[in-house]
Amino acid sequence: MDAIIEKANNLGELSRFLSETNSQKTSHVGYCGEKEEEIYQTLKEDFISDEGDIKFLIARNRTGEILAAIGFDIEETVVEVWGPFNKTSSIELQSQLWKQLVNENPLIQEFHFFINNENIQQQVFMNDIKAKKTGEHSILEIKEQNFDKVTEMRSESFKHSDSQAFEMLHNAMFQNTYYNGKTIIERLNDRNMLKVLKNISNELQGYAYFEVDTEMGEASLEYICISKNAQSQGLGTMLLKEVLTEMFLFPQIDEIKLTVDKANSQANRVYMKVGFEPKDILISYRLKL
Structure with missing residues (x-):
């Protein structure tokens, strides 16, 4: 798919995209909330590097619309992965985002994911990257x-x-x-x-x-x-x-x-x-x- 991969640079735009995507069970990821204001606040507190960069990569189409995104909430060498979030059916697109973000953070040794059981696309991706399933959890x-x-x-x-x-x-x-x-x-x-x-x-x-x-x-x-x-x-x-x-x-x-x-x-x-x-x-x- 023809897309432009770049660092996220607008918290408001990114929060709206994540809110819209995460409100659907088929694209829902557990670490990320569903309310735009909540997501914005968490991004501001936990996803800004010491240099001021947002620790998120996004993919845009040629009209500027965000198609996919992935972010790392980093705690020393361990990461909670926000995503991948993907509005398309392209596993290849999110794979590019994943590989680039991993390469940009070479000290990370362990990645944790939390995927909705109706989010089939990301379960396939977990298998592709050989992530190990560690449990199923009910949200009450x-x-x-x-x-x-x-x-x-x-x-x-x-x-x-x-x-x-x-x-x-x-x-x-x-x-x-x-x-x-x-x-x-x-x-x-x-x-x-x-x-x-x-x-x-x-x-x-x-x-x-x-x-x-x-x-x-x-x-x-x-x-x-x-x-x-x-x-x-x-x-x-x-x-x-x-x-x-x-x-x-x-x-x-x-x-x-x-x-x-x-x-x-x-x-x-x-x-x-x-x-x-x-x-x-x-x-x-x-x-x-």
């Missing part, structure tokens, strides 16, 4: 109007003295995940919050980490966990209800999303029980060079 959503808030809380805010126990539990229960325990602690602020659950002996039984974006009116429950020796006691459901209650205390939040392993039927039942409904199924892939 709950609306405030469908949730009954609780009035009493057993969980408490994370303290520095909880660091060692939390990191050990999180890293054991969520291996090869996008945030390790140390990263979560470093991210904590008045909008990224970690709640912990302890027994009467002050031993950590579980935790939940969530992020709230009041400007965009969005919130996501990133992790929730009950230690193995504290399971089957109803603590997971209790902690989930407490954390959702806390999240809905933000007046800007009227819906919450989370990602859960599709094969984790027990967790899915708990989420459905408190009012979550399925929205998407995403497939995770990893490629190591």
